[in-house]
Amino acid sequence: MAEIVISGLRKRFDQSANYAVDGLDLRVRDGEVMALLGPSGCGKTTTLQLLAGFLQPDAGEIRVGERVLSDATRVVPPERRNMSMIFQSYAVWPHKTVFENVAYGLEVRRVPRAEIATRVERTLASVHLEQLASRYPAELSGGQQQRVALARAVVVEPDILLLDEPLSNLDANLREAMRFEIRRLHDATGITMVYVTHDQAEAMVTADRIAIMNGGKVDQVGTPAEIYEEPRTAFAAAFIGRMNVFEGTLGGDGVVVCGELALRTASAPIPAAGMRSTVCIRPQHVVLIASDGSAVSGPNRAAGRIVRQTYLGDLRDYLIELAGGLVVRAVTEPGVRHDVGAGVVVELPAGHCRAVEE
């Protein structure tokens, strides 16, 4: 069982006032791919280093199955965790050939020579590198080095594979191909993976579940669809996909008032301190109706003026300024045309308005 349970994990560097990881709780199920997704500085790489055993936590613990691997008093060193890791820089050793790189972990485990040869060859074949076994890394492209790192990590059949922004050094096309490659590798091996990235598309393609990280904590955990469709916090909502976020005051009738907008929401509003509440809606759910500028009334509607219009081929991207100064973003079919300066009525359907935590 390679279920990972992280509880109350805290870590700071050099007595700094800020914790890089600040009370993190997370459960990674056996055999799933969990993406740690967040902006730079959110603590995701530190979390991975703690998981690998390179760092000792200041508080909290990391368990795999029944075994405690790290707590504030004791750390099982990286070499005794039976994990593998793929580094952002690949860390493919330049003084060893492709074959020697991949064979290293097996040699350390004292696997018989003949078995090493077959296992390395089989793994190299699975990442399409069998022709390059005797090359040195300096003679490989970035994508090929990436696949060496992948082969080196999986050939030892680790319980857990850690990936630290593995695709960030590749160009866009290769990156897209490698996302599916990694996913395919997972489906073939069933290794539990923890995948650190700041790229939401990468997380959505590769991961079974995504943990949105913010300020050293996990903001929300869920499948890509859950996170996209039912974000629980304003941060998660804004981090995945485009999103309009409005802060307002909760009225007595369950309506959130944000300037001239009175918003009914699909889920019950979540009051924060002082009856404040936050509502969000994706731009593609915003409806624009041509208008002669006369006032409109009723919940979830307001009059405004187009201030920016961009044609993107498969859609149009609008920015609308409401009379009170509030700005709304809307994405429509390319056929819907409103000129800059034109008056419109903006409708934010209640079924798509979500109340979120601040």
Next chain:
Amino acid sequence: MRRSAFRPNLDAGAIAFVIALAALALMVVLPLGWLVFTSLQLPDTAHLTFGNYLEAFSKSIYLQPIVNSLILATSVATIAVLVGTPLAWLLARTDLPARGLIRGLIVAAFVTPSFLGAQAWMLLAAPNSGWLNRWWVALMHTEHGPLNIYSLAGAIFVMSCYNIPYTFTFVSGALAGVPAEFEDAAAILGARGLARVFTITLPLALPAIVAGFIMSFLEAMSEFGAPAFLLIPARQQVITTQLYLFFQFPARLELAAAYAMPLLLVTAGLLYAQRRLLGRKRYTTIGTKGGRRHLIALGRWRWPVLALALIAPLCSVFMPYAALLATSLSRAWGRGLVPGNLSFYWYRWAFVDNPTAQAAILHSLEYGLAAASIALAIAVVVAFAVTRKLVPFGNVLSFICMAPFVVPGIILAIGFFAAYSHKPLLLYGTAWILIVAFATRFLPIAYTNVTTALQTLSVDLENAARTLGAGRARALFTITIPLLRTGILSAWLLVLIPALRELSCAVFLFTPRTAVITTVLFDFSDAGNFEAVATMGILLMAMTLVLVTTLYRFLGRSVLDARTT
């Protein structure tokens, strides 16, 4: 159109360049040409012969020094690598206490000339009079002490001490360049501490280790001072001391020139090999955010390891300087550190009473300053012309500027002597031959430093001045040189420091009227006046310390990495 009174233009630049070119011909081409010619010359005639080579390489008394040199150089390089590599690793990768102190002591060993170390160890470990031997006799009640510094083993020991910094510096640089993730990757795949060191860290540092070996091998082959102090009394010659003996009466200049050739070829060949080794790009890696390094905890081994790590500084810095200081403060060193024997007599002697010592101190400073200025002037003009591609054959000029680097000081001295001890260019006996020899010997240091500085400076800065109407020379003097002043000043210091302690050229080219600190040191040591030697040595190191401290202010911590080669 208004014109300023002084307007440097391309012509001023051209004149400067021609002067630099002429200087290069006189400093590098002529002496090396004369060296080759002399080796093939039937003495005092115009006839060419291979007789000098035959004589130099057929007599067994001339072959033994070559064998000794090889033993010396191989041993020194091996010891230096075996000590320098672990030291570099300990300081770069572990939580050893007092790492800053050890690093500082290695810098101190680096700037100590090995002939001074040899002198100090003569005080400590001469067969009967050496302090360590006398303490041993007093403690053990034996007749003789165990140490004899006047031996091949003694020379190997002393020279190893002062060669450790080369390997240390090269390997430190290499280790700093190994991304932390390379070691982390091995750790997560299951390799334990020492296995990681031997399968990942050290193989990656291997080119630097080999480069350190070659460097120390060459230093030990071409070093004159320490072998002269320790091996001439032992009557065990090496190549450099044998070359010195060829100069004793009756001088056999042609034999010396022929005898020097193989050393010159070996030096040039090995340095070329070393450059190739360090220049190889096989070990470049994908961009990385650097990774946080996890220092290896030595745990309960911290203090024992620290004690081991301090052995080298103890032998190269603590004990030698203690011996030199104590001796310089003793009226007569043989009487030991007893009340009544302590005095500033020898410092008074150096500054007030003894005109020879005073003149030598002044000469060292004068010649050093003049040599550094000449070397820098040539380096700036030539490096500018070459990096900006203003002249054809730029690579030939670079080669000439760098050529003295492969020439051991003693061989350069033979070339200078051959070229300038007769008309029409009779410089021997004047201060100029020493100044020019120093400038030539350290020209490569000036040239590489200035070139590196120039290459980091965008041409656009200069071109902006030129679009505004400044000529090339004016742009050089008003834009480029002011921008490079830190680089130029440090290059100047990097030439001045070795020029002050230069012995192997000076000892062949000085006359009593042009003696410098190092030659006075050499003569006094030969005469057994160790108090005077110790005092002059301390003064030399005090001057060096001032200069190195100044250099630190320019270069910060990277002093050890400055391009002294």
